[in-house]
Amino acid sequence: MRFIIRVVVNAFAIWVVTLITALEVDVIPFAPGDTLQLVLTLLVVAAIFAVVNTIIGTVIKVLAFPLYILTLGLISLVINGLLLWITAWFTASWNWGLRVEDFWLGVVAALLISLINWVFGIILRPQTSRRDR
Structure with a gap:
């Protein structure tokens, strides 16, 4: 169920x-x-973006861990743009889907997608009652 919600939020x-x-x-x-x-x-x-982010993104993030430390996490913007670009490349091979004209526009788009996902993550987060604490 979480995957379906994640896909719908990503699509939005x-x-x-x-x-x-x-x-x-x-x-x-x-x-x-x-x-x-x-x-x-x-x-x-x-x-497709969720699967690419889960599989390829995890591998890239583990391998780029030293760069995360050196750049204080700013490399994540470039990595998210790369993952969006990979998704666009993957869907473009079937002549439908996502097209990213420029890599840096992909980075900006990935940043905006991350911000929207963050806002919906706050809204859709399961609420805990006071008894559970």
């Missing part, structure tokens, strides 16, 4: 970022309609 964040920056989302062509195509494409791109 990617959609918001596509409205703000030069990030593009191409739709999967099939019969129903444009809005449904866009929503399904965003959900699939968000699921």
Whole structure:
């Protein structure tokens, strides 16, 4: 259930970022309609981004641990941009999905996606009652 919520929040964040920056989302062509195509494409791109972030992102973050210390964590912006760029490359090989025109726009887009995910993480966090403490 947490993965599905994470994918939906990521899809919303990617959609918001596509409205703000030069990030593009191409739709999967099939019969129903444009809005449904866009929503399904965003959900699939968000699921791929979550898998890339989980698998490749974990490996890169472990290997780049010394850089995290040297840059006081600022390298995470570049790594998140790289993960978004990998997602765009992966979906572009099927001629649909995410297109990132410039690496640094990808870094800005990844920063905005992280901020939106952070806000929704605060909102959707399970509340603990006073008895549980």
